[in-house]
Amino acid sequence: MAQSHLRVPPAQDLLIFGATGDLAQRKLIPALYELSLQGLLPRKCEILGTATKELGDHGFQEIAREAVQQFSRTGFQRDGFAEFAKRLRYLTTTHDQVGTGDKLAKALKLPRRLVYLAVPPSAVVTILDELKGAGLARGSSVIIEKPFGHDLQSAVALNVALHKTVPEDRIFRIDHYLGKETVQNLLVFRFGNTLVERIWNRDVVDQVQLTVAEDIGIESRGHLYEETGAIRDIFQNHLLQLLALTCMSPPSSFDPEALRDEKVKVLKSIRPVDPSEVVRGQYTRGSVNGAMMPGYREGEGVSPDSTTETYVAMRLAVDTWEWAGVPFYLRCGKALSTRRTEVMLFCRDVPLHLFAGTGIEHLTPNRLTIRIQPEEGISLSFMAKQPGATVVEQPVRMDFSYGQSFKTQPAEAYERLLHDALLGDHTLFIRQDETEAAWAALEPVLEQMPRITFYPAGSEGPEAANSLLFSGAWHDLSHHADPRATRG
Numbered sequence: 001m002a003q004s005h006l007r008v009p010p011a012q013d014l015l016i017f018g019a020t021g022d023l024a025q026r027k028l029i030p031a032l033y034e035l036s037l038q039g040l041l042p043r044k045c046e047i048l049g050t051a052t053k054e055l056g057d058h059g060f061q062e063i064a065r066e067a068v069q070q071f072s073r074t075g076f077q078r079d080g081f082a083e084f085a086k087r088l089r090y091l092t093t094t095h096d097q098v099g100t101g102d103k104l105a106k107a108l109k110l111p112r113r114l115v116y117l118a119v120p121p122s123a124v125v126t127i128l129d130e131l132k133g134a135g136l137a138r139g140s141s142v143i144i145e146k147p148f149g150h151d152l153q154s155a156v157a158l159n160v161a162l163h164k165t166v167p168e169d170r171i172f173r174i175d176h177y178l179g180k181e182t183v184q185n186l187l188v189f190r191f192g193n194t195l196v197e198r199i200w201n202r203d204v205v206d207q208v209q210l211t212v213a214e215d216i217g218i219e220s221r222g223h224l225y226e227e228t229g230a231i232r233d234i235f236q237n238h239l240l241q242l243l244a245l246t247c248m249s250p251p252s253s254f255d256p257e258a259l260r261d262e263k264v265k266v267l268k269s270i271r272p273v274d275p276s277e278v279v280r281g282q283y284t285r286g287s288v289n290g291a292m293m294p295g296y297r298e299g300e301g302v303s304p305d306s307t308t309e310t311y312v313a314m315r316l317a318v319d320t321w322e323w324a325g326v327p328f329y330l331r332c333g334k335a336l337s338t339r340r341t342e343v344m345l346f347c348r349d350v351p352l353h354l355f356a357g358t359g360i361e362h363l364t365p366n367r368l369t370i371r372i373q374p375e376e377g378i379s380l381s382f383m384a385k386q387p388g389a390t391v392v393e394q395p396v397r398m399d400f401s402y403g404q405s406f407k408t409q410p411a412e413a414y415e416r417l418l419h420d421a422l423l424g425d426h427t428l429f430i431r432q433d434e435t436e437a438a439w440a441a442l443e444p445v446l447e448q449m450p451r452i453t454f455y456p457a458g459s460e461g462p463e464a465a466n467s468l469l470f471s472g473a474w475h476d477l478s479h480h481a482d483p484r485a486t487r488g
């Protein structure tokens with residue numbers, strides 16, 4: 001996958017269903033514009049947007065201009081946009097999609113196409129049937145957004161339905177976390193450094209904490225979120241993907257299948273989660289970064305007695321040779337005190353406290369933190385002797401910062417993923433068995449959802465989450481960079 005970054009994909013059309021929706025506006029169009037600026041779109045490639053809104057090509061180009069002005073990573077450039085806009089076409093469809101396939105068959109010129117389904121899951125099968133009916137299934141690859149079903153059974157059914165139209169090697173299930181530079185760097189960090197892999201296992205690691213914390217609430221997505229909740233929105237996909245990358249064994253090569261085989265092994269090794277090892281929370285009114293946030297139940301489209309979780313924490317066991325016995329603590333939540341995604345490995349204590357009796361009774365075990373966002377980087381904390389005549393130790397931190405070392409801003413996840421899909425590279429996409437294994441691990445919880453507990457917006461989540469830990473505490477979300485850190 002690493003070499004693909006400069007390749008120009010082969011000629012193909014790109015078809016976007018849901019082209020006027022939120023995802024297209026915030027992520028897809030700005031990402032395609034960035035690819036266009038970098039010369040990374042196929043030389044021959046029309047981008048055909050479809051949605052129910054009555055628009056023409058010009059209207060769509062105007063919407064795209066606004067999307068780029070508002071959300072593009074490098075900013076709006078008049079000439080660059082004009083070049084990009086030449087590719088944009090639009091086709092109005094109906095809600096039931098009747099006749100869409102035939103209209104598309106007339107509009108699309110190239111024999112190869114990539115179809116992006118930025119639509120609710122309920123619309124997916126209808127659209128695929130239309131494509132098939134119009135003879136467009138051949139030559140089409142499909143990108144599908146999460147959620148891939150809402151439990152194991154529905155995921156299996158969705159996969160069966162998808163396979164009736166497109167084979168697995170032309171399906172791209174997107175989890176945008178895999179497109180993040182720092183998530184990919186987890187693999188390079190682990191498998192590109194002799195030192196790291198030696199310590200990356202149960203011999204050295206005492207516990208692992210994975211966190212996806214957000215400081216935003218559910219905003220205007222209430223009616224959608226009511227159906228999903230944190231377990232389905234983040235845990236089943238983003239968090240379990242991070243877990244898979246953290247725990248996987250070295251693949252035999254960087255071939256997409258070899259890599260995904262190893263991830264699947266991890267997901268299948270998660271011991272089915274006992275609901276007593278799960279804490280579900282929902283935020284109430286509170287203050288986040290100094291601003292009042294209404295409680296989840298006060299949100300638009302949310303039932304006043306909703307029991308949908310906006311936070312979930314779980315203790316998981318990964319029954320592999322490398323990780324048996326190491327507790328994995330995973331949490332994600334909305335309306336927390338800060339935005340922070342990180343993987344943290346807490347090392348075991350040293351076998352003997354040689355400094356006992358010198359005034360130092362507690363050594364802080366080493367801690368390795370992979371900061372996915374923000375302040376992307378990696379840090380290692382270790383004990384050091386404070387300068388002076390007596391042995392006084394204190395933890396210090398060695399820090400690698402993406403921004404400082406590379407002096408560049410990482411590309412948006414969607415840029416990377418769209419480019420890879422245009423190239424036909426599956427490495428950073430979810431395979432059928434991956435998503436099914438992730439649902440299977442969570443089945444017991446989905447069948448018997450633990451009672452909801454509450455936490456004020458702007459806090460660290462529900463108190464009850466602390467009871468999941470065998471030892472230690474959840475890493476403090478609001479920690480700041482240690483001023484004693486040494487930069488590397």
Ligand code: BG6
Pocket residue numbers: 214233234
């Ligand atoms: C999405 C979830 O997949 O990820 C959202 O549906 C969440 O609820 C978002 O806010 C977080 O993404 P990021 O890239 O901002 O961490």
